[in-house]
Each structure stands twice: as C-alpha cells, then as structure tokens.
Amino acid sequence: MAQHVFHLKAHWPGGRNDTGSIATKNLKTIVSIPPEMDGPGIGTNPDEMLLGAAATCYIITLAAMIERSKVDKIDLTMESEGFVDVTDGVITYEKITHRPVVTIKEEQLKKFSTLLQKLAIKAEHSCMISRALKGNVEVEAILTIKTQ
Template identity: 35%
Template structure:
C-alpha cells in the first residue's frame, strides 16, 4: 500500500438553517451558510461552492503539472468553472464545466495543449472521485501570445 495523505477540516454550526457556521483547515477559515438562492442567508461560502472550488483547484493544478511535464511553457492559465445543481425531487449536483484559457507563446503546439487541457480532467483526483456521479466537462481556449515588438 502506498503513502496515505490525510486532510482535516473542523466545522461548527449553531442555530437553525438560517444561521451561519464556520469551517477551518490549515489554509482556509471561512463562514458557511445555506446559499441565498436556496433560502439561506448566503453568508460566506457554501458546500456547492466548496465542491466546485475543489474540482477547479484540482483541475488547474493537474493542467499546470501536465503542461510543465511536457515542457510546454505558458504565461498564464485562467479558469472559469460553473457548477450546475438540479432541483428534481431533491438537490443533486449534476455537472461541472471548466473553461480554461491557456496563454502560450507563438509556435507552441496548440493541438497538444488542447489535448492536455482535456486530459487534465481525467487525471484530476477530485474529478475521479466525482466520476459516475457528476459530469465534468472541459471547454478549453488556447490564446497565442504575440511576441513584443
């Protein structure tokens, strides 16, 4: 058996569904509440944003690693992610869409960058945990950076 990595979050909640709780981890402390669009106070973040944030962060770091391992230089990766929660006889996280924009130098193999952007979702640990329950889609945009004159 390989190395086991353990992560911890401590949470507190007092009051009813209109209250505000708190989560705390090594690099994160934030208020949490039921989102306003679900009838809560909308203070701090919520489980839906945290799940989306975990998927987006994992995808971004996986893509960065894949590009680096292939020796593909880039000046920036911007990622916009959207999470879709269906309310069909109960709430269900239906799908996540990642829209990465990868800025590369002229002459970079754009097709390879696109393949790696698509592959990053399959290699991401969080996406692997969600697979079979939540559809995760990637719609990459590759921007070629023109050299300064």
C-alpha cells in the same frame, strides 16, 4: 502506500438558516446555505466549495501536465461553473464545466495546439477530485488557446 489525512473542524450552532464555520489547516470561513436555496447566503457554501475543490485540482493538474510537456506557457487562467438542479425538493449537483485559457507564444500554436487539447482532457480525467466525482457529477473541460 502513503496515506494523507486532511482534517476539518465544523461548528453549526443554529438551525437551517443560520451560519456555521469550518476550519482546516489553511482555510477558515463562515458557511451557510446559499440564497438560491432559500438560505442566508453568508460566507461560502458547500456548492461553491465543491466547485472550488474541482477547479483548483483541475488547474493545478493541467499546469503540471503543461510544464512536463515542455510547452512554454505564458499564462493559465480559468473560469468554472457548477450546475445544480433542484426538482421537487431534491438537490442534485449535476455538472461542472471548466473553461481553461492557456496563453502561449504565436510560434508555438501549430506545434502544441493538439497536445494542449489532449492535456486539457487528460487533466480532467487525472485530477483526484474529478475522479472522486466520477459517476455522480459530470465534469468537462473546454480549452481556449490564446497567443501573444
């Protein structure tokens, strides 16, 4: 078994409504509490980063599955949304919805439409971040197929 270790350094010199910073090998950014949660909204925040981790893991997984399936995709784009509930001061990350859009050639639609729908669901179940969230945050994928 090979284990990968990822490192992050964080610095938070102030109080709740101040800013801090995080740094990894390839990411350095300012962080704070988002304005939706009465924070200063400077830089990114944990909610966006969780959504970013889930979205990038999902789209990379889906792209790899499409490539292995021999579908000649023209493009793959996606928008994702994270739904956070705040009730009585308790903050709960409830759901992430990915909306991938795969563009393929018109003549491939009939042959690969069902397969692409299956891959969109399989990628959600296979992505490491989705698996880490399982049981805590609902993750769904709603695929759109476009043709050229």
